[in-house]
Amino acid sequence: QVQLVESGGGVVQPGGSLRLSCAASGFVLSNTIMGWYRQAPGKERELVATIISGGATYYPDTVKGRFTISRDNANNTLFLQMNDLVPEDTAVYYCAWRTSVIVWGQGAQVTVSS
Secondary structure (H helix, E strand, O other): OOEEEEEOOEEEOOOOOEEEEEEEEOOOOOOOEEEEEEEOOOOOOEEEEEEOOOOOEEOOOOOOOOEEEEEEHHHOEEEEEEOOOOHHHOEEEEEEEEOOOEEEOOOEEEEEOO
16 A cells, blocks of 8 residues: 655754654655655645756745755655754654655654754
8 A cells, every 4th residue: 555654853052953754665766756744733734846857956935055855766755854953843844755645644844952
């Protein structure tokens, strides 16, 4: 069955870094459209990064220059490197496989606090 499992979340101080991983099973990660989303308390879920099959990426202005999405096709794993974190980055982060519908992971909590 299709499954996306996030890991690597936690608590980090402002200015720190975290690397999220998303282990995919049940489908081949390469040649797909993948994304990272986040949802803060009381807020709507928002896209923070996308990568397509050719390797092109997209980031909204809120995270551009700080976040990097990447993919390890050999290990069927998606990553999100987050640098220079600020408290506003605090949210549950979700890995997603974008097909005709969106398949979600269970989410990983990221808390940025001093």
